[in-house]
Amino acid sequence: MPRPHRSPSAPPASFLWTRRIVLGALAVFTLVPVYVMVSSSLKSLEDVSGRFQWIPSELTVQPYIDIWSTVPLGRYFLNSLIVAGAATVCSVVIAVFAAYAVSRYRFRGRRVFTITVLSTQMFPGILFLLPLFLIFVNIGNTTGVALYGSRGGLILTYLTFSLPFAIWMLIGYFDSTPKELDEAAMVDGCGPLGALFRVVVPAAVPGIVAVAIYAFMTAWGEVLFASVMTNEATRTLAVGLQGYSTQTNVYWNQVMAASLVVSVPVVIGFLLLQRYLVTGLTAGAVK
Amino acid sequence: MTTTVSPRTTAPAGGKLPPAGGGSRRRPLLPERVRRGGLPYLLLLPALLLEVLIHLAPMAVGVWMSFRELTQFFINNWSAAPFAGLDNFRVAVDVNAPVGEALLNSFLVTCAFTILSVGASWLIGTAAAILMQDTFRGRGLLRATFLIPYALPVYAAVITWSFMLQRDNGLVNHVIVDQLGLTDDRPFWLLGGNSFVALLVVATWKSWPFAFLIVTAGLQSIPQESYEAAAIDGAGMWRRVRHITLPSLRPVNQVLVLVLFLWTFNDFNTPYVLFSEAAPEAADLVSIHIYQSSFATWNFGSGSAMSVLLLLFLLLVTAVYLLLTNRRRES
Numbered sequence A: 001m002p003r004p005h006r007s008p009s010a011p012p013a014s015f016l017w018t019r020r021i022v023l024g025a026l027a028v029f030t031l032v033p034v035y036v037m038v039s040s041s042l043k044s045l046e047d048v049s050g051r052f053q054w055i056p057s058e059l060t061v062q063p064y065i066d067i068w069s070t071v072p073l074g075r076y077f078l079n080s081l082i083v084a085g086a087a088t089v090c091s092v093v094i095a096v097f098a099a100y101a102v103s104r105y106r107f108r109g110r111r112v113f114t115i116t117v118l119s120t121q122m123f124p125g126i127l128f129l130l131p132l133f134l135i136f137v138n139i140g141n142t143t144g145v146a147l148y149g150s151r152g153g154l155i156l157t158y159l160t161f162s163l164p165f166a167i168w169m170l171i172g173y174f175d176s177t178p179k180e181l182d183e184a185a186m187v188d189g190c191g192p193l194g195a196l197f198r199v200v201v202p203a204a205v206p207g208i209v210a211v212a213i214y215a216f217m218t219a220w221g222e223v224l225f226a227s228v229m230t231n232e233a234t235r236t237l238a239v240g241l242q243g244y245s246t247q248t249n250v251y252w253n254q255v256m257a258a259s260l261v262v263s264v265p266v267v268i269g270f271l272l273l274q275r276y277l278v279t280g281l282t283a284g285a286v287k
Numbered sequence B: 001m002t003t004t005v006s007p008r009t010t011a012p013a014g015g016k017l018p019p020a021g022g023g024s025r026r027r028p029l030l031p032e033r034v035r036r037g038g039l040p041y042l043l044l045l046p047a048l049l050l051e052v053l054i055h056l057a058p059m060a061v062g063v064w065m066s067f068r069e070l071t072q073f074f075i076n077n078w079s080a081a082p083f084a085g086l087d088n089f090r091v092a093v094d095v096n097a098p099v100g101e102a103l104l105n106s107f108l109v110t111c112a113f114t115i116l117s118v119g120a121s122w123l124i125g126t127a128a129a130i131l132m133q134d135t136f137r138g139r140g141l142l143r144a145t146f147l148i149p150y151a152l153p154v155y156a157a158v159i160t161w162s163f164m165l166q167r168d169n170g171l172v173n174h175v176i177v178d179q180l181g182l183t184d185d186r187p188f189w190l191l192g193g194n195s196f197v198a199l200l201v202v203a204t205w206k207s208w209p210f211a212f213l214i215v216t217a218g219l220q221s222i223p224q225e226s227y228e229a230a231a232i233d234g235a236g237m238w239r240r241v242r243h244i245t246l247p248s249l250r251p252v253n254q255v256l257v258l259v260l261f262l263w264t265f266n267d268f269n270t271p272y273v274l275f276s277e278a279a280p281e282a283a284d285l286v287s288i289h290i291y292q293s294s295f296a297t298w299n300f301g302s303g304s305a306m307s308v309l310l311l312l313f314l315l316l317v318t319a320v321y322l323l324l325t326n327r328r329r330e331s
Helices: A013-040 A045-049 A062-070 A073-104 A110-122 A125-143 A151-176 A179-187 A192-203 A205-220 A224-229 A237-244 A252-284 B032-066 B087-093 B098-131 B139-151 B154-164 B171-179 B194-219 B224-232 B237-265 B269-275 B286-297 B300-330
Strands: none
Touching: A013 A252, A013 B098, A013 B139, A013 B154, A013 B194, A045 A252, A062 A073, A062 A237, A062 A252, A073 A110, A073 A151, A073 A192, A073 A205, A073 A237, A073 A252, A073 B032, A110 A151, A110 B032, A110 B300, A125 A151, A125 A224, A125 B032, A125 B286, A125 B300, A151 A205, A151 A224, A151 B032, A179 A192, A192 A205, A205 A252, A224 A237, A224 B269, A224 B286, A237 A252, A237 B154, A252 B139, A252 B154, A252 B194, B032 B300, B087 B098, B087 B300, B098 B194, B098 B237, B098 B286, B139 B194, B154 B171, B154 B194, B154 B269, B194 B237, B194 B269, B224 B237, B237 B300, B269 B286, B286 B300
């Protein structure tokens, strides 16, 4: 989104230097952990256990081979993918309907609904964790439905943060797409649902993509629910990465290699799609 | 207290709502009554059901729990937990006893942490966004770089920081002790008083890109003409920022600061991954404090009472904040 033209007065040299220094320092601040992650993931265990070295004395890809067998990283990866993916799809689909209703119809209870949704976004996760834990344990004991420790249960808890966000963002987004579009579609013979799927949803694709990215990223990085609501079989990456430390040693090179492996897909996806996120945030949140 | 009252005002029987805009003459796919009155409720139904299931019911249960003596003996059969009245709350706020004292400490730590981290994130994010307002070579690349901390999964990023902050083999001590020689003995960063600084730096590293993203989006809505007019009037860089950029960003900033505040105040992921087991006293944020005291002693009644207090505090702060910012906007 480059600005088409510069301000008429060229910035003074002092400004240019301030800019170089500040932005340079920020780039270093941002990238040092990334560098540490990459360089340490290519070191031997001996190297990462001793004094830190900026330049690895020898490079090895062994950590990238070992990460899969030290802990069942593949399974954790799959669990994270299923849980984050399902939470994203559920919250986006349900939010599309809800946000369309709120954005296009005036009905009784509309304000109560929007305020409820908005306020649950600010609630701390810990507030829901304890009761949900108890409810899940209780349902398991009385009906035998194992929500506690299951992927389904974890997906449900992830909706506590992804659903309100999705609804809220999409209301803002639908509000900013002109009503005339779907009114025209309805005049042309579409029902309300036809208008939603043929006109409103296609016009709101950037917003929907933004919400989906955001929901997926948050779920992919979630730690609180994952650390309580999973067992060995359903553990996600967030908890699984702790498995590289033993009583006596932390395999820092493997920790860094695994961190990089779980980060690369989301970071690339995010950077490719961040344009949509910016558009979506402008339309949704910043209003 | 709202809780149990669900907002489910199910479809008013027989389209009580006045038909908006008179009757249209098109063939109804759905019965007229459903189209007028019921359709929005039908569209909302999945969301409403889930809201009840994941938010309202747990909150009701949470409030109920906070009035119960819900210790480890009752986890499996919690409806039998004896009524405790206000005992859980009394213990939580009694600052002369260990539980209340620890909670107060963690509350104060969280307040200091939140103010400093939100302030720093906002400042850095805004400065970067303003400095990158004009095009220059490498801007796109730099922007992508700045978004990396935001895109990285929290645990992967924070675990890297925890490695950097290790006493013997971390980068931070290598730089300040071995390379710069600032101190002789290697400080602990994840224990004791330093842990507050460590937590603050890591949290700010992680959240400033969000401020940067939002402010960048906000800057795009400022018309270029305002800057041109100001430049013609001879306003310098700094005056343009002060008199055009910052005032135009005010509505954006009001939302941004509130969101940053709530996220930072409720943050669990950062301290939990950074300190792995128990957070040191100097960096014992409220949500991790409640988590650890609940699961360490299995006293869910007390944990719920603390959660309810935390929620009341957040509601109060948010309400005051919204009142203040709205009033300023009106005047």
